[in-house]
Amino acid sequence: DDYTLYVEDLSIEYTLGLRRVYALNNVTFGIRKNESVGIVGESGCGKSTLAMAIGHILPQNSVVTSGRIYFNGKVIVDSEMGASFSLRSSKRERRIEESLKMVRWKGISVVFQGALDSLNPLLRVGEQISDIFIYRAEKAPDEARELSLQLLRSVGLDDWVYDAFPHQLSGGMKQRVVIAMAISLRPSLVIADEPTTSLDVLTQYKIVEELLRLRDTFNVSLLSVSHDISMISRLSDRIMVMYAGKVVEMIPSSDFSRARHPYTFMLVNSIPSIQEDISEVLPIEGSPPSLLTKPTGCPFEPRCRYATGSCREPGADEPRVVEAGHTVSCTVLPQMKRDARASSAVR
Ligand code: ATP
């Protein structure tokens, strides 16, 4: 198909001493050209693991146990690559690693969780951007400077920022610098893990507008990760809801009120909106499953009031298409009304 990115049956485990953490379990989804997809889900559900796998920056103790990732039709991650991305033990792995160094800046850019701290405090902002053009695109210093200034202007920053040190900039300005660096080599995919988390609400809003504008100007696909559902639905065309390392629902942002997975429904109801009384907000009861065993069937079953005896059977979490562009991994598929927000929604 015409996917920029396609993730197929991806499973990733972390090794912690003798234990294994099943962080991603058989994740499949795609992002089309120019599309913006957002990932939501509770802390620890595997959002960053997925973002790191795509950006090829997984830590040493991770293992890809199944699946592949395709980028513009080419395999960039493959479970047959070996035990770990970073061990670089075989020639084959080294070769893939080398080819990925290119992809990382030219094809896929990652704005990390906590990216603001990734700017070097000792270097002027402009030098850090120019270096990308000099070392990754072999530009002459003068041209690199000109390109950097243009880039800063394209994210709404004035020319003085070029000569500033990171500590002289506000959080929102630093975030713009990081975004500018991420798009510097015209990637076709930008991954943003919690791009606005440490910023105030108004600045967050501006950064979202900025990302959307850049998507249209530079024709990039966006994959963003956040806890903030209202922010991410403004930023994304489709939302992917994750639970315990699995995708439980994929839904167009405009249809979010028609969510069908009991977990998504609870996630939506657990968010306080500005207008409503906080006492009406439902926390999600119970705790997320330990990822020390690989979940079979639906991982949400222990916390789900709609669960039936067959929910833990293998295959119970097969995605079902309920509407165009809307898939749900649930066999029960209850019809849920937004106003059914009562403790009856929780077992
Ligand atoms: P958050 O919203 O808190 O950022 P997340 O959805 O990004 O969470 P991940 O960071 O992907 O979640 O973590 C998924 C699971 O893998 C969690 O159980 C986490 O504890 C575990 N994990 C993450 N990194 C490592 C690591 N380097 N070694 C071992 N386990 C890890």
Ligand code: MG
């Ligand atoms: Mg994370």
